[in-house]
Amino acid sequence: MKSLAWMAVAVALFAGLVPATPSPAQDRPKPVPRPGLRFEIRQLCVDANEGCAIADVNRDGKLDVIAGRSWYAGPDFASRPLRSIEDWNGYVQSNGDFAYDVDGDGWTDVIAGSFIPTQVHWYRNPGKEALAQGRMWEQHLLGDTGASQNEGQFLHDLDGDGVPEWVVDSWKKQAPLLAWKLTRETREVTVKQGRNQKKVKKQVPSLQKIVIGEKMNGHGMGFGDLNGDGREDIFVETGWYERPSGDAFAQPWKHHPDWNVHASNPVIIRDLDADGRSDIIVGKGHDFGLSWWQQLAPEPGGKLRWKQNRIDTGFSQPHCLHMADLDGDGRDELITGKRVFAHNGRDPGGKEPPCLYYWTWNPDTKQFARVTIDEGRVGTGLQIRTADLNGDGRLDIAVAGKSGTYVLLNKGPWIE
Numbered sequence: 001m002k003s004l005a006w007m008a009v010a011v012a013l014f015a016g017l018v019p020a021t022p023s024p025a026q027d028r029p030k031p032v033p034r035p036g037l038r039f040e041i042r043q044l045c046v047d048a049n050e051g052c053a054i055a056d057v058n059r060d061g062k063l064d065v066i067a068g069r070s071w072y073a074g075p076d077f078a079s080r081p082l083r084s085i086e087d088w089n090g091y092v093q094s095n096g097d098f099a100y101d102v103d104g105d106g107w108t109d110v111i112a113g114s115f116i117p118t119q120v121h122w123y124r125n126p127g128k129e130a131l132a133q134g135r136m137w138e139q140h141l142l143g144d145t146g147a148s149q150n151e152g153q154f155l156h157d158l159d160g161d162g163v164p165e166w167v168v169d170s171w172k173k174q175a176p177l178l179a180w181k182l183t184r185e186t187r188e189v190t191v192k193q194g195r196n197q198k199k200v201k202k203q204v205p206s207l208q209k210i211v212i213g214e215k216m217n218g219h220g221m222g223f224g225d226l227n228g229d230g231r232e233d234i235f236v237e238t239g240w241y242e243r244p245s246g247d248a249f250a251q252p253w254k255h256h257p258d259w260n261v262h263a264s265n266p267v268i269i270r271d272l273d274a275d276g277r278s279d280i281i282v283g284k285g286h287d288f289g290l291s292w293w294q295q296l297a298p299e300p301g302g303k304l305r306w307k308q309n310r311i312d313t314g315f316s317q318p319h320c321l322h323m324a325d326l327d328g329d330g331r332d333e334l335i336t337g338k339r340v341f342a343h344n345g346r347d348p349g350g351k352e353p354p355c356l357y358y359w360t361w362n363p364d365t366k367q368f369a370r371v372t373i374d375e376g377r378v379g380t381g382l383q384i385r386t387a388d389l390n391g392d393g394r395l396d397i398a399v400a401g402k403s404g405t406y407v408l409l410n411k412g413p414w415i416e
Helices: 002-013 128-132
Strands: 017-019 037-045 053-055 064-067 070-073 078-081 097-100 109-112 119-124 138-144 150-156 165-170 177-193 196-213 221-224 233-236 239-242 254-256 268-270 279-283 288-296 305-316 322-324 333-337 355-362 367-375 384-387 396-401 404-413
Touching: 037 064, 037 070, 037 367, 053 097, 053 384, 064 097, 064 396, 064 404, 097 150, 150 221, 221 268, 305 355, 305 367, 322 384, 333 367, 333 384
Parallel strands: 017 305, 138 196
Antiparallel strands: 037 404, 053 064, 064 070, 070 078, 097 109, 109 119, 119 138, 150 165, 165 177, 177 196, 221 233, 233 239, 239 254, 268 279, 279 288, 288 305, 322 333, 333 355, 355 367, 384 396, 396 404
16 A cells, blocks of 8 residues: 555656656665764754855865855865855755856855845955965855745756856746856955055946746756757756757757756766766755656657656655765765755654665666665755865765765775
C-alpha cells in the first residue's frame, strides 16, 4: 500500500513523466561495495547563514571559504569579518555567496542576493593590508531587480560569452524568469577627498535586465541541454525554457510546461546513462525524495519523455545538489543532505537530525549507492562547494546552513 500511495503522488506531481514501479527495497539506500571516504569535520561558525563560496581571497596561494558574514582564511580557516547581514524570520537575509572579481582589480569580490529585498549588492575586496587588519568589505549596489520572493540566485553564463549572468529563481510560480547581465553604467557616486566628500559621475558595475520569460518560474532551477540541440536550456518548477538559436537574449525563450515539481535548487542536468540524452537529478527541497529522471525517446511530436527513478527517500529536504569527483575515479559523485530547518522545522521531517551524504553512480546497473559523510551534526543550506582546500590532491567540501558552517576535509578511503 505504501508503494501504491507513492505512485499516486508521483503521477500527480510529475505530469508527463513515466513513473518507475517502486518496491519496498527502493525505500532503502543501496549497499556500497566499499567503505567509502573518511572526512575530517571542522566547524567554522554557528549562525543561520546558508550560502558559501571558495576562492583565494587574500591571494596567498591558499583557498579560503566565504560564508555570509565572514571569510575563513586557509589553511587554518580562522574567521575574518566580511559584511553585516540582518537576521530575518529564522533566516539570515542572504541566500547565496558568489566569488567574482566584479571591478576587475585582480582581487576576488563577493556578490550576494537576498530572500525578500530586491537589491543585489557586491562587496569589494579591500586588498592585502585591509584584509590582514580584519576590515569590513565595502558594500556597493550592483542593481535593483525589483524581484522579491527570491528562492535563490545563480551566477551562470547563459550566452557563452565568458561573462556570467545573474539568474533569479523565485519561489513564486507566476514570477517572470529574469537574467541580469553584468555590465557598467554611469552613476553619481560619493567619493572622499581628504576630510571632505563630493559627488561625481563614475562608471560603476551594474546589472542589465534580460527577460527569459514573462511568467512561469517557481521553486527549483538547473541548466543544461535538455532537447539535444546543442544549446543550454533552463529547468524551473513549472517546466523548462528552451534557448532560441542565435543570440540567446534577442528574443524570449520558449516555455514548455512539461512538469510541475517543487524541486531542489539546483537540479543537476547531465547524461547519466550515456545514451546521448540529458537526464535530471531532482531533490524535493521541502519534503522526502531524491530521484533521477531518465530521458526516454521523445514523443512523435517532439515532446520530451522521462522515467522517474528513485535514489533515496530516507531523509528530508535535499534542497541543494552538487556533483564532484570525491574519490578520484574519474566519475562524479552526487552530494546532498538535509537542509536544516528549511522552513523553520515545518517541512515533513523538518525536525529530524542533520545529515550529509554522497552517492556513487554505477553506469552498468544505472543505480546510485549512498555513502554517509556525517549524520547528526552536519547538514546543508543553499550551496555546497568543493575544492582541494588543503593541497593534498583530494576534493574537500564546504557547506553552510542552520547547523553551522563546516569544512569537511577528504582524508581518502577508510583503512580496513
